[in-house]
Amino acid sequence: MRKTLLFLGLTLVAAFGIGYLALRDDQPPRPPDNGKPPGAPSLPYKSGGPLPAQAADIAQDLASSDAATQRAALTPELDHALEAGRLLPEGTRIDLSEDSWHEANGYANAQATLTKPGKPAQHVLMGFAKRSTGWRITVVEVLK
Amino acid sequence: MTGHSIRKRIVALCFTLLTLLGLTTVLSGTAAAGPCSTGGKVVQVEPRGPVANSTPVLFVHGINAGADTWNQPEGVYPADKAQKAGEAYRPGKGSFPARVAHLARVTAWTYDYYAAQPEWVTDRRIGPALADAINCLARATGHKVVVVGHSMGGLATQYAASRSDGRSDSKTWQNIAEVITIGTPTVGSQLITALQTGTDLLSISRHPVLMTLDAVLSFCAGYDLTHEDDICNAFTALRSPQGRALRYRSAEIGKLPPWPKELPVRAIAGDIRFTLPRGPFDxxxxPEVGIGDIAVTLDSATAYANMTGKPQVLTCRPSGWKVLESGCNHVYIKTDPVVMETVIKQIERIRGTQPVKPVPTNPCPTRAELKTAVTRTLQAPSEVHLGDSKCYPGWSAVIWGDTPATDSVITTVFTRTAGRLKLATHLVPVMEDDHDPDWVRDCGRLRGMKPPARLLEFTGCPATAQQPTTTTIDGAAALGLIQRHNFSTTVTAQEITRMTGPLRAVQAACVGSANGNCVSVFFFYGNRYVGQATGSGQLRLASQNGTEAVLTRPIFKDTDPTCCPSGGTETHRVRWGGSAVVASPSLPYFEPADEPL
Known part of the structure; x- marks a missing residue:
């Protein structure tokens, strides 16, 4: 009887081990998948994905050297509500965070690092709304 | 130890473990159902104090939620707080209803209509069932209910308040001490309208509130707080068919019955003053915009308060994406410490002060019950269309007809004992063509049962039998009247005078009648001529005693010659019905009159 129990036990362990090897994820470990840059504050968001090309273009338009192009990246009502003037200085750089895109019900957000000339980089959260003309920016918040 | 015995022990051990596992699962899932639990909808919150003589507080959740929405711990960032303290997040610890349940002489209950989502409050499982729950709790505890309604729960309560209490002529609101609404979209939600209108139309409106909501909805994408019940989940529900009824100033909301003006309603609302982040822009x-609690703007959440002073408004100024975690937002405001304190204070103020009236042991019948009772008394099938009805202690009366717009109506009077109706009498005006022997207006019989004076008034019967101003009769005048009608009688004036009254009948024959078959019986009450019964032939006055006269009438078959009826004899008993002569069965030809002699 003891031999039987020992055999059963070893069989179970072997089965578990084989199962683990077969089912485990072979991908290398990934960083926390909310898209934030290293050292940036943690936000309560699920794992994101890559930005759609049009949304990425719109986000980059904010850093355009042309003031009108910057404004056109916003939703019309945000553009209308903000004071007149250039949004960001020429030479501003926007580095979109990979896999930070979240989209639901016609709205979305993504994170990026925004660097104005001569100023420290800022981690920002950008909001988007889907309009008939494509994605437009609803808000940009500097994350502290 | 043999292998066989070891196997037996292993099997026994596994069986025991499985049984314990099953029992644990069952016991942990058992709802703490109270006396008003119907299908698990009404649950008493622990600690479960004695129900009788407690003040019940009923928590009603809102759209896209269940009763567990009240388990949210108080304050903002509930999950973060618990994690920082090193505690595992435990839903239900220190929940709002549990705090209320701890109050002395108070029982806390939750009403759960999750199974009926996403229906509107008029669904029988929501508003009507809520009314039943409120009435049941009031009866079970003996005290009016304090209802705390969050979001659409307030509208469900508004609908329920106007429903019958199911036992009497009272309404559900009469079993409610006070309603406290939290973030209730009394006139609908601008956010829902915006979501259902479409984002392109939003750009046309350029309303600052809608622009701000754009930012908030952007933050919601991918938002993932540990607790399932967050404001972004609520937004998902707002696109549902239920959400359509909650549009700003929707027809569905417009059709809700108004709050009864005697019912105190206290409104609590969140007011987030939100400034769009400046961000990196130059x-x-x-400017700051007020967005209410995000789902419900301030004007809607505070649109109605009654007898409770101004609505209470909690103001918050969150920044950026943290608006999703603001204690003033639609989801978290219901467990905000300030809100809970307000509600608990009101409960303590109301506690024990509003007992409900005991349920009557002899309740008035509903109209359906009256219709059934009337139908039961009919000897032949007939439609019954009810008119006015009255209910008095121990009595009920109803006017009805066999068609909806008839002038020929009957008043049926019932005595009532322990809610059971028993026919007292039917009252109908005497009609010449009424052949039913039982339906004769007989106020005397009704008066003999000693009903309330108001019942007599309702039936039109005089409170006392109309006594003639004199019981004597002028025999000569009576004879003269008969003769003026072209009749003659063998009865003399003196004999008429000496007849026992007040009801007297005199048989007379047409003047010039060859075969004596043209006969009438003249009736006198006191010194008044009150009518004439005529017969096509051989009507006879058989007897009289001053209060009743008996007439006989032969029945002719179709083939009978005029001399010789073969259908037998019909007997009519004639009495004074209080205001007119009544006959049972009715006389085929009767001309009523009312002339002084």
Whole structure:
């Protein structure tokens, strides 16, 4: 009887081990998948994905050297509500965070690092709304 | 130890473990159902104090939620707080209803209509069932209910308040001490309208509130707080068919019955004052905008308060994406410490002060019950269309007809004992063509049962039998009247005078009648001529005693010659019905009159 129990036990362990090897994820470990840059504050968001090309273009338009192009990246009502003037200085750089895109019900957000000339980089959260003309920016918040 | 015995022990051990596992699962899932639990909808919150003589507080959740929405711990960032303290997040610890349940002489209950989502409050499982729950709790405890309604729960309560209490002529609101609404979209939600209108139309409106909501909805994408019940989940529900009824100033909301003006309603609302983050921009942001609790703007959440002073408004100024975690937002405001304190204070103020009236042991019948009772008394099938009805202690009366718009109506009077109706009498005006022997207006019989004076008034019967101003009769005048009608009688004036009254009948024959078959019986009450019964032939006055006269009438078959009826004899008993002569069965030809002699 003891031999039987020992055999059963070893069989179970072997089965578990084989199962683990077969089912485990072979991908290398990934960083926390909310898209934030290293050292940036943690936000309560699920794992994101890559930005759609049009949304990425719109986000980059904010850093355009042309003031009108910057404004056109916003939703019309945000553009209308903000004071007149250039949004960001020429030479501003926007580095979109990979896999930070979240989209639901016609709205979305993504994170990026925004660097104005001569100023420290800022981690920002950008909001988007889907309009008939494509994605437009609803808000940009500097994350502290 | 043999292998066989070891196997037996292993099997026994596994069986025991499985049984324990099953029992644990069952016991942990058992709802703490109270006396008003119907299908698990009404649950008493622990600690479960004695129900009788407690003040019940009923928590009603809102759209896209269940009763567990009240388990949210108080304060903002509930999960973060618990994690920082090193505690595992435990839903239900220190929940709002549990705090209320701890109050002395108070029982806390939750009403759960999750199974009926996403229906509107008029669904029988929501508003009507809520009314039943409120009435049941009031009866079970003996005290009016304090209802705390969050979001659409307030509208469900508004609908329930106007429903019958199911036992009497009272309404559900009469079993409610006070309603406290939290974030209830009394006139609908602008956010829902915006979501259902479409984002392109939003750009046309350029309303600052809608622009701000754009930012908030952007933050919601991918938002993932540990607790399932967050404001972004609520937004998902707002696109549902139920959400359509909650549009700003929707027809569905317009059709809800108004709050009864005698019912105290206290409104609590969140007011988030939100400034769009300036962000990295070199231009100033738009001015601060009030967005209510995000789902419900302030004007809607505070649109109705009654007898409770001004609505209570909690103001918050969150920044950026943290608006999703603001204690003033639609989801978290219901467990905000300030809100809970307000509600608990009101409960303590109301506690024990509003007992409900005991349920009557002899309740008035509903109209359906009256119709059934009337139908039961009919000897032949007939439609019954009810008119006015009255209910008095121990009595009920109803006017009805066999068609909806008939002038020929009957008043049926019932005595009532322990809610059971028993026929007292039917009252109908005497009609010449009424052949039913039982339906004769007989106020005398009704008066003999000693009903309330108001019942007699309702039936039109005089409170006392109309006594003639004199019981004597002028025999000569009576004879003269008969003769003026072209009749003659063998009865003399003196004999008429000496007849026992007040009801007297005199048989007379047409003047010039060859075969004596043209006969009438003249009736006198006191010194008044009150009518004439005529017969096509051989009507006879058989007897009289001053209060009743008996007439006989032969029945002719179709083939009978005029001399010789073969259908037998019909007997009519004639009495004074209080205001007119009544006959049972009715006389085929009767001309009523009312002339002084």
């Amino acid at each position: 231009v100033a942001p738009p």
